[in-house]
Amino acid sequence: MGAGLIGREHAALLRANPRVELVGIADVSEAAQAVADEFGVRFFTDMREMLDQMRPDGAIIALPNALHVEAALACVERMVPCLVEKPIADSLDAAMRLVAAVEEAGVPVLIGHQRRYSPDIAKARQVVRDGTLGRLVAINAMWMTDKPAAYFDAAWRRLPGGGPLLINLIHDIDCLRFICGDIDEVMAFTSNAVRSFEVEDTASVSVRFTGGALGTLLMSDAAVSPFNWDTAAGQALYFPHQPENSYHLAGTKAALSVPCMDLWRHETEAGHWQHPLVRQHITLDGSRAYENQLNHFVDVIEGKAKPLISARDGAMTLATVLAIARAGREGRTVAVSEMLT
Ligand SMILES: NC(=O)c1ccc[n+]([C@@H]2O[C@H](COP(=O)([O-])OP(=O)(O)OC[C@H]3O[C@@H](n4cnc5c(N)ncnc54)[C@H](O)[C@@H]3O)[C@@H](O)[C@H]2O)c1
Structure with a gap:
């Protein structure tokens, strides 16, 4: 359909x-x-x-x-x-x-x-869940790219209900929920300064995960950048592959960058910021997200x-994105639970 x-x-x-x-x-x-x-x-x-x-x-x-x-x-x-x-x-x-x-x-x-079917995202979830990173502390995600003007010929993409929070950042929010767990609270700035559409073209977002970790996300569909999962992971159907990272996850024992899948940790348990880190590349199975x-x-x-991803799970991802949109509109912290009542 x-x-x-x-x-x-x-x-x-x-x-x-x-x-x-x-x-x-x-x-x-x-x-x-x-x-x-x-x-x-x-x-x-x-x-x-x-x-x-x-x-x-x-x-x-x-x-x-x-x-x-x-x-x-x-x-x-x-x-x-x-x-x-x-x-x-x-x-x-x-x-x-x-x-x-x-x-x-x-x-x-x-x-x-x-x-969620992409091997890097599945692996990141496993690495977080099996405790390799220790206690998850801080997460950074980026989705920035430059869409061409013709993309917006379809009116729904520039009107409320469309827009890059709901079309694009929702994927990143879903990934972060899948990898790091649910998000409780969000704060955001949104801007339409470049395209002047009714919907945003750019957003900066802060989130608090239920597990206690904090995260930041940067999103724009009006900025030239390789920092977006679609081109970085090489899993998208109609974008070039530009290997880069779009997510950085840091815990008390190690850090992981995705989708390049480098795991950074100290050589010994006693290591700290004055000791060099060891980088280990995690290899993936090479399977394709859409086929999977x-x-x-x-x-x-x-x-x-x-x-x-059940309907209820998809609704929680949507609730989180709508909380971000509300936080941007109202200039305040929004609890995701507010969206559900
Ligand atoms: N998962 C992904 O990677 C991904 C990528 C792109 C788009 N999407 C999502 O897929 C959906 C479609 O996006 P798109 O970019 O292909 O949009 P599009 O505008 O290119 O295509 C939508 C199609 O629906 C048709 N349509 C509209 N009203 C209809 C109706 N009542 N009955 C039957 N057909 C109707 C239109 O004629 C059009 O061909 C959106 O929800 C978007 O968020 C997902």
């Missing part, structure tokens, strides 16, 4: 995966007919009609943010498991409506935070796995 920028990529991933067969594409734009023709599948302008006629085993929802819940509910009503692109919704009310429907119906719904996500979705459809 939705054969736009990422929908076409999903179609290509489906075509390449021997475990699945792409059977239909729904999109209101007539231009998407050409995409359906290219993939040799049926085309629908009404997504419900597609679900009713094709009765698929699963659906991928790659529509503008504001339509995610409506489309996911159409799947849940028909007991069709779905992979919903992030964010789960453009508002928490809508997200919680979906969470309630999913939990009541018992239909698996997976939220498309594909970075699709295989996981197929496992979910086949009943072999539970969604790695």
